[in-house]
Amino acid sequence: MIKSFAHVGIVVEDMEASVKFYTDILGFKFLESVDLPNLKLAFLAAGNDTIELVKYKEETIKPVADGPVSHIALKVDDIYEMIEKLKCQPVELLQEEPRDFKGGKPEAKAAKVFFFRGLNGERIELFQPPE
Numbered sequence: 001m002i003k004s005f006a007h008v009g010i011v012v013e014d015m016e017a018s019v020k021f022y023t024d025i026l027g028f029k030f031l032e033s034v035d036l037p038n039l040k041l042a043f044l045a046a047g048n049d050t051i052e053l054v055k056y057k058e059e060t061i062k063p064v065a066d067g068p069v070s071h072i073a074l075k076v077d078d079i080y081e082m083i084e085k086l087k088c089q090p091v092e093l094l095q096e097e098p099r100d101f102k103g104g105k106p107e108a109k110a111a112k113v114f115f116f117r118g119l120n121g122e123r124i125e126l127f128q129p130p131e
Helices: 015-025 079-086
Strands: 002-011 029-035 039-046 049-056 069-076 099-102 112-115 123-126
Touching: 002 123, 015 039, 015 049, 015 079, 049 069, 069 079, 079 112, 079 123
Parallel strands: 002 049, 069 123
Antiparallel strands: 002 069, 029 039, 039 049, 099 112, 112 123
């Protein structure tokens, strides 16, 4: 069962300029940045809603050709139950199994994430917060 939106991911060219735009101009609140081996993330909030800015570090790593809106993330209670439901649908599963996501913090409890393409080709992330 989908609980709510977790975030919307937006691919950016210039992380610093993008964070400044979303915070200074649009009024989002900066939450945190996460530095991963191949990309950098910044999470910003407006009320209870979050956007994830995604900056790929290397030119050799190309973001998916989905345009600037990389994906929508949906918060779920049971990611495995949702994956089983998806297996019976005409959607493209982009992973075999959910993967752990610790947000660049090795000591943190891991969330579970799983990507698939919706009926119209949109990239969707299932996000199960850590227990």
